[in-house]
Amino acid sequence: xxxxxxxxxxxxxxxxxxxxxxxxxxxxxxxxxxxxxxxxxxxxxxxxxxxxxxxxxxxxxxxxxxxxxxxxxxxxxxxxxxxxxxxxxxxxxxxxxxxxxxxxxxxxxxxxxxxxxxxxxxxxxxxxxxxxxxxxxxxxxxxxxxxxxxxxxxxxxxxxxxxxxxxxxxxxxxxxxxxxxxxxxxxxxxxxxxxxxxxxxxxxxxxxxxxxxxxxxxxxxxxxxxxxxxxxxxxxxxxxxxxxxxxxxxxxxxxxxxxxxxxxxxxxxxxxxxxxxxxxxxxxxxxxxxxxxxxxxxxxxxxxxxxxxxxxxxxxxx
Amino acid sequence: xxxxxxxxxxxxxxxxxxxxxxxxxxxxxxxxxxxxxxxxxxxxxxxxxxxxxxxxxxxxxxxxxxxxxxxxxxxxxxxxxxxxxxxxxxxxxxxxxxxxxxxxxxxxxxxxxxxxxxxxxxxxxxxxxxxxxxxxxxxxxxxxxxxxxxxxxxxxxxxxxxxxxxxxxxxxxxxxxxxxxxxxxxxxxxxxxxxxxxxxxxxxxxxxxxxxxxxxxxxxxxxxxxxxxxxxxxxxxxxxxxxxxxxxxxxxxxxxxxxxxxxxxxxxxxxxxxxxxxxxxxxxxxxxxxxxxxxxxxxxxxxxxxxxxxxxxxxxxxxxxxxxxxxxxxxxxxxxxxxxxxxxxxxxxxxxxxxxxxxxxxxxxxxxxxxxxxxxxxxxxxxxxxxxxxxxxxxxxxxxxxxxxxxxxxxxxxxxxxxxxxxxxxxxxxxxxxxxxxxxxxxxxxxxxxxxxxxxxxxxxxxxxxxxxxxxxxxx
Numbered sequence: 143x144x145x146x147x148x149x150x151x152x153x154x155x156x157x158x159x160x161x162x163x164x165x166x167x168x169x170x171x172x173x174x175x176x177x178x179x180x181x182x183x184x185x186x187x188x189x190x191x192x193x194x195x196x197x198x199x200x201x202x203x204x205x206x207x208x209x210x211x212x213x214x215x216x217x218x219x220x221x222x223x224x225x226x227x228x229x230x231x232x233x234x235x236x237x238x239x240x241x242x243x244x245x246x247x248x249x250x251x252x253x254x255x256x257x258x259x260x261x262x263x264x265x266x267x268x269x270x271x272x273x274x275x276x277x278x279x280x281x282x283x284x285x286x287x288x289x290x291x292x293x294x295x296x297x298x299x300x301x302x303x304x305x306x307x308x309x310x311x312x313x314x315x316x317x318x319x320x321x322x323x324x325x326x327x328x329x330x331x332x333x334x335x336x337x338x339x340x341x342x343x344x345x346x347x348x349x350x351x352x353x354x355x356x357x358x359x360x361x362x363x364x365x366x367x368x369x370x371x372x373x374x375x376x377x378x379x380x381x382x383x384x385x386x387x388x389x390x391x392x393x394x395x396x397x398x399x400x401x402x403x404x405x406x407x408x409x410x411x412x413x414x415x416x417x418x419x420x421x422x423x424x425x426x427x428x429x430x431x432x433x434x435x436x437x438x439x440x441x442x443x444x445x446x447x448x449x450x451x452x453x454x455x456x457x458x459x460x
Numbered sequence: 461x462x463x464x465x466x467x468x469x470x471x472x473x474x475x476x477x478x479x480x481x482x483x484x485x486x487x488x489x490x491x492x493x494x495x496x497x498x499x500x501x502x503x504x505x506x507x508x509x510x511x512x513x514x515x516x517x518x519x520x521x522x523x524x525x526x527x528x529x530x531x532x533x534x535x536x537x538x539x540x541x542x543x544x545x546x547x548x549x550x551x552x553x554x555x556x557x558x559x560x561x562x563x564x565x566x567x568x569x570x571x572x573x574x575x576x577x578x579x580x581x582x583x584x585x586x587x588x589x590x591x592x593x594x595x596x597x598x599x600x601x602x603x604x605x606x607x608x609x610x611x612x613x614x615x616x617x618x619x620x621x622x623x624x625x626x627x628x629x630x631x632x633x634x635x636x637x638x639x640x641x642x643x644x645x646x647x648x649x650x651x652x653x654x655x656x657x658x659x660x661x662x663x664x665x666x667x668x669x670x671x672x673x674x675x676x677x678x679x680x681x682x683x684x685x686x687x688x689x690x691x692x693x694x695x696x697x698x699x700x701x702x703x704x705x706x707x708x709x710x711x712x713x714x715x716x717x718x719x720x721x722x723x724x725x726x727x728x729x730x731x732x733x734x735x736x737x738x739x740x741x742x743x744x745x746x747x748x749x750x751x752x753x754x755x756x757x758x759x760x761x762x763x764x765x766x767x768x769x770x771x772x773x774x775x776x777x778x779x780x781x782x783x784x785x786x787x788x789x790x791x792x793x794x795x796x797x798x799x800x801x802x803x804x805x806x807x808x809x810x811x812x813x814x815x816x817x818x819x820x821x822x823x824x825x826x827x828x829x830x831x832x833x834x835x836x837x838x839x840x841x842x843x844x845x846x847x848x849x850x851x852x853x854x855x856x857x858x859x860x861x862x863x864x865x866x867x868x869x870x871x872x873x874x875x876x877x878x879x880x881x882x883x884x885x886x887x888x889x890x891x892x893x894x895x896x897x898x899x900x901x902x903x904x905x906x907x908x909x910x911x912x913x914x915x916x917x918x919x920x921x922x923x924x925x926x927x928x929x930x931x932x933x934x935x936x
C-alpha cells in the first residue's frame with residue numbers, strides 16, 4: 143500500500159546546504175513526483191521532515207536502504223527509522239519501489255538542490271477569531287430562528303397537555319392544508335431564488351484567465367497547462383506563486399492525481415468563498431471572481447488520509 | 461399494572477447498542493479533544509478513531525432502529541426467529557472485523573470510504589481488505605434481514621396493501637398500521653441502498669484482483685446513494701416506532717389515512733434521488749441531477765413537517781399524555797428530527813452548500829437528527845419495552861433530570877458544530893491550521909458538552925438496564 147505521491151524521506155535536522163548546482167534531471171523528476179507532496183527542501187517540515195542537508199546527516203548506505211525500503215527498515219526495528227516514524231505521527235513512508243540507482247539520483251539531486259530562497263515566514267501560532275459575515279452569517283441566523291420556532295411550538299404543545307380536552311380534528315386538518323400551501327409556496331419561492339445562484343460554469347462565461355489545479359496527497363499544483371498524471375509532474379511547468387487580479391474572472395480547472403480531494407478557497411477574512419471537488423479522471427470547472435485583494439488560502443475539504451489537514455496552498459489577489 | 465414480556469432478541473440488541481454506543485461516544489470526545497489541542501499525543505489515532513466512530517455510529521443506530529422496527533412489526537406479522545438470530549450473528553461478526561482492521565491495521569478511510577482512498581492510504585493492504593470484508597458481512601446480513609422482514613410482511617399484506625395503495629382507492633380494509641407502511645417504505649429503500657453497496661464492494665474487489673480501476677464519479681454516486689439512503693431510512697424506522705408507541709401514551713389513535721399514504725409513498729421516491737445533494741461540489745455531475753437534488757431535498761421537508769411532525773403534535777396537543785422517560789424521549793426525538801432536518805434542508809441549497817460543504821455544518825445537522833432524533837426514539841423504545849416487561853416504579857423527577865442532562869449535552873455539542881460550520885471550520889481535520897485555529901475552541905467546548913451527554917446517557921442506560929435485567933427473566 144502506498145500514499146500516492148509519497149512521504150518521501152524520513153530524516154531529521156535541517157541544516158544549510160551549499161549553493162546550488164545543476165541537478166540531474168532524473169533526480170529532480172523523482173523528487174517532484176514522489177517526494178515534494180510531503181517534503182520541502184529548506185522550507186521546513188510538512189508531512190515528513192525537511193530534506194535540506196539530508197546527505198550530511200545520515201550515512202549514504204543508510205539513506206540508500208531507507209529510500210529503497212522504508213517499510214522494511216521500520217519493520218526490522220532500525221532505531222533511526224522507528225524514531226522518525228514515531229516523530230512524524232506514525233505515518234509509514236510508502237515503499238516507492240525505487241531502485242538503488244534511482245535512490246542515488248535522488249540523493250544527488252538533494253545534495254545539489256538549493257534550499258528554497260525564501261525563508262519560512264515566522265510561525266504564527268494564533269489568530270483572532272474572524273468576524274462572522276456574509277452568507278454564512280445569514281444562514282446561521284435563519285437556522286437559529288427556525289429552530290427557536292420549532293422549540294416554542296413543541297413546548298407549547300407539551301404544556302397544553304396540562305389541560306386535556308378533545309380537539310376538533312377537522313379544524314386541525316384545515317390548518318394542515320394551510321400549512322401545506324405555505325410550505326409549498328415558501329419552498330418553491332426559495333427554489334426560484336436560489337437555483338440561479340448555483341456555482342456551475344455556464345456557457346458564454348469568458349474567464350480572463352484559466353488556471354489548472356492538480357491535487358495530490360498532500361499538496362496542490364497550479365499550472366497554465368493541465369497536469370493529468372504523476373508522470374507529467376516536473377515536466378509541465380507549475381506556478382509557485384499564483385497571483386490573480388481583483389474583479390477579474392478566473393476559471394480553475396481542478397483535477398486529482400490520486401484520490402478525491404476538496405479545493406476549498408478561503409478569502410482574506412478566512413471564510414470559504416468558493417469550492418469544488420478534485421476528482422481523479424475529471425476536471426471540475428470553478429469560476430471565481432475575487433472581489434477583495436489579499437492573501438487567499440486553499441485547503442483540502444475532502445478527507446484524503448493522514449496528511450489531509452496539512453494539504454494547503456496560498457494564492458494572492460492584487 | 462399489566463406486563464408484556466420483551467423478546468429475547470430485542471434484549472440482545474439493547475445490550476449490543478448500550479455496549480457500543482458509549483465507546484463510540486468516547487471516540488467522538490477523543491476526536492474533539494485532539495482537535496482542541498488537549499491530547500495532541502494521540503493525534504495519530506484521530507483518523508482511525510474517526511473511521512471507527514463514523515462506521516460504528518451509523519451501523520449501531522441502523523441495526524438498533526431495525527431491531528425496534530422488527531419488534532413493532534412482530535405485533536402485526538409473524539417473524540421467523542432464525543432471521544433475527546442471523547442478523548445478530550452477522551452484525552457481531554462484521555463489528556469484530558471492523559474493530560480488527562481499525563485497531564490492529566489503523567485503517568482510516570472514513571465511514572464512507574470514498575473510492576479510491578481505501579486502496580491509497582498509509583494503512584496496510586490487509587486492513588483495507590478486512591474493512592471491505594467487514595462491510596461485505598454487514599451488508600449481506602442486513603440485506604437478508606431486510607428481505608426477510610419484507611417477506612414476513614408479504615405473508616399478511618400484498619405489496620400494494622403494505623404501501624397503503626388501497627387507501628388511495630378509498631378502501632380501509634385491511635387496516636394498515638402506519639408503522640407497517642413506514643417500515644415497508646424503509647425496507648424497500650434499504651434493499652436499494654444495499655444493492656448499491658454490493659456494486660461498490662464488487663468494484664473494489666475487482667480492482668484488488670485485477671487492477672482494473674473504476675470510474676471515480678460512478679463510485680461516488682453509488683457510495684452516496686448507499687450511505688444517504690441508509691442513514692435516512694434508519695431515521696424513518698425510528699419514526700415508524702413513534703407512530704406505533706406515541707398513541708399509547710397520548711391515549712389517542714394515530715391511524716393510516718390517504719394523506720399519510722401519499723406522504724410516505726412520496727418519501728420513498730424522494731429518498732432515492734435526494735442523495736444527489738452530496739455531489740453538488742462535483743461540477744462534472746450532469747447539471748440536471750444537481751437541480752433534482754435540491755428540488756428533492758426541499759420536497760422531502762413537506763411530508764416530514766406537514767404530515768408526520770404535524771400529526772405528532774396534533775396527537776399530543778391537549779391530550780391526556782402520560783409523560784415518562786419513554787414518551788419524553790419520543791417527543792424530543794421528533795424535535796431533533798425537525799431541527800436536524802432544517803439544518804439539512806438549508807445545506808441542500810446548492811448556493812449555500814458551496815459555502816458549507818464539508819465544513820462542520822455537515823456533522824452538525826446529521827448529529828442532530830441521528831442523536832437527538834433517532835437515538836432518542838430508539839432509547840425511548842428500549843425503555844418502553846423494558847418497563848412494559850418489568851413494571852418497576854418510575855421516578856419522574858429523576859427521569860426528567862436525565863432528559864435535561866442528555867438534551868443539554870447533545871444540543872451543546874451540536875451548537876458548537878453549527879457555529880464552527882458557519883465560521884468555515886472544515887470537518888475531518890485532526891489539527892486546525894493557524895488560519896482556522898478558532899476551530900479548536902469550538903472543539904474544546906464540544907468535548908465538554910459531549911461528556912455531559914455521555915453522563916446523561918450512562919445514567920439513562922442504567923435505568924433501562926435495571927428494567928432489562930428484570931425483563932430478561934420473562935423474555936420470550
